[in-house]
């Protein structure tokens with residue numbers, strides 16, 4: 617199966633085929649007596665994930681955990697469908713996001729405001745999950761996957777206040793969702809992902825510091841795949857975030873209008889995509905997930921809240 621990639625340490629990457637493209641959002645299956653899937657992608661493409669799991673021989677009773685780094689719909693939108701297909705699976709998410717999976721009406725409505733027509737063509741609505749099957753976790757909680765394997769769950773805010781990472785301490789694999797940024801095919805460097813409504817610059821840097829202290833053996837981005845070597849990638853993510861924030865802040869100081877910040881970021885960071893990329897989807901992936909406008913919106917909101925003393929830090 618082309619959508620499934622075998623990785624070291626009993627980890628399998630599943631291409632969720634988000635927006636019908638390859639290598640936009642990855643799910644990661646951890647093999648163990650109680651297997652865990654990290655991320656499932658949006659509802660509209662979740663059938664690819666379910667097909668891949670079945671193709672790997674998993675039937676309804678097999679999946680023990682679905683771990684969601686956060687509840688943005690490109691990660692968690694299909695969670696209700698995965699829960700329905702695997703009735704023994706517990707959905708694991710930050711305690712700050714759990715209620716939105718039980719009653720996703722607000723999540724779907726606010727997502728529609730951000731995504732517009734893409735809700736109907738790319739994402740789809742998140743369906744409700746029985747509260748008894750959603751486990752909201754705090755920093756430091758662990759999942760016992762059996763056979764001596766466990767996942768440490770870390771509260772890693774910045775990209776979103778309810779963001780968590782999952783650390784497979786045995787192998788050293790660290791699943792970071794969106795908290796390190798995105799690096800998809802055709803990209804030269806990691807690009808920060810700083811969307812509204814609750815991107816926080818200080819927390820995002822702190823989260824990167826925490827990852828560096830863990831000294832992971834490999835870092836898996838949701839968008840998309842491993843970044844190597846991990847310490848270099850984390851240092852790169854930190855310096856790119858600094859560069860984006862400095863550019864956004866200088867633009868915001870000139871004119872606080874969103875258009876101006878967006879255009880400044882677009883001009884300054886136009887070189888992040890390989891000009892001769894043979895992949896026709898290189899620009900499309902970025903426009904979908906971590907576009908200049910979405911990142912500018914997150915920065916502008918953060919700077920405005922900070923000026924009012926309303927940020928978390």
Ligand SMILES: [Zn+2]
Pocket residue numbers: 686688775776794
């Ligand atoms: Zn996100």
